[in-house]
Amino acid sequence: MTLIGILSRLKTVAVFIVLETLALVIVSNKSVFQRSCAVQLSMESSAFIYSKINNIYSYFALGSANKELSAYNAQLQNRIEQLQNAIGKQTEPIDSAYYDSYITFIPAKVINKSIGNIDNYFVLDRGRKDGVKEGFGVVSNGKVVGVVQYVSENFSAVLLVASSKMKLSGKIKKDNQLCTVICSPKTIGKGEIYDIPHHVEVAVGDTILTSGFSSIFPSDYIIGIVTGVKNNVASASNDLNINYAIDFMRINYVDIVDFRNIDEINEIRNQINIAE
Numbered sequence: 001m002t003l004i005g006i007l008s009r010l011k012t013v014a015v016f017i018v019l020e021t022l023a024l025v026i027v028s029n030k031s032v033f034q035r036s037c038a039v040q041l042s043m044e045s046s047a048f049i050y051s052k053i054n055n056i057y058s059y060f061a062l063g064s065a066n067k068e069l070s071a072y073n074a075q076l077q078n079r080i081e082q083l084q085n086a087i088g089k090q091t092e093p094i095d096s097a098y099y100d101s102y103i104t105f106i107p108a109k110v111i112n113k114s115i116g117n118i119d120n121y122f123v124l125d126r127g128r129k130d131g132v133k134e135g136f137g138v139v140s141n142g143k144v145v146g147v148v149q150y151v152s153e154n155f156s157a158v159l160l161v162a163s164s165k166m167k168l169s170g171k172i173k174k175d176n177q178l179c180t181v182i183c184s185p186k187t188i189g190k191g192e193i194y195d196i197p198h199h200v201e202v203a204v205g206d207t208i209l210t211s212g213f214s215s216i217f218p219s220d221y222i223i224g225i226v227t228g229v230k231n232n233v234a235s236a237s238n239d240l241n242i243n244y245a246i247d248f249m250r251i252n253y254v255d256i257v258d259f260r261n262i263d264e265i266n267e268i269r270n271q272i273n274i275a276e
Contacts, residue, residue: 106258
């Protein structure tokens with residue numbers, strides 16, 4: 001076969017691929033359903049490729065991963081020890097049914113990261129077949145990571161807390177003052193809190209936790225640390241700057257929060273909103 005013949009065949013294939021791509025773009029832009037299918041297909045395909053690449057990378061990064069897992073296991077062991085001590089001091093019999101947790105965790109591995117943008121994502125190796133749903137919270141080692149936004153059969157995409165679309169219900173640890181944490185529009189990876197009353201004592205170094213008043217995150221998970229307090233004359237209150245607690249570049253393993261009976265809880269909330 002001549003070189004000209006080979007180039008001619010490749011040209012035909014290239015034209016076919018371009019036309020097929022244009023057709024898919026046009027179809028997906030014409031229909032919400034088709035656009036959704038295109039997003040799901042794109043995420044599934046990309047995630048599959050990322051997972052294979054990540055497996056190769058993980059082989060050469062076992063030392064770092066094992067160190068991280070070892071530290072996490074040590075902290076879990078400490079929590080077990082604390083619980084055992086608390087149970088040992090318990091004088092009344094414990095009803096196991098009463099203490100049955102309404103939250104379960106789905107462990108997952110981060111197989112791809114998109115960081116440094118206005119909206120940042122992790123891709124996880126867990127999807128619909130593992131029980132993951134859109135709107136599930138994601139945490140790691142007691143710290144808030146983000147919220148699941150897209151789910152396919154085998155993978156999921158997590159919108160990180162360091163994203164412009166994120167708002168978190170939080171509280172100041174030392175006095176339980178409620179607040180709302182948003183991503184800073186000025187600095188990527190930083191958070192802000194507005195309208196904290198002057199009578200609330202807050203200082204640099206204070207910890208911001210999840211409030212627990214949502215069906216996404218349990219209470220008392222760390223969101224971030226206060227790095228600045230500014231008097232807002234216009235609103236007669238203080239505005240806070242925070243650094244998010246999680247190190248997005250280093251994290252490799254997360255836990256997806258699955259609230260038991262979440263659909264029933266949301267149904268009750270919707271009924272309350274309708275009544276009001």
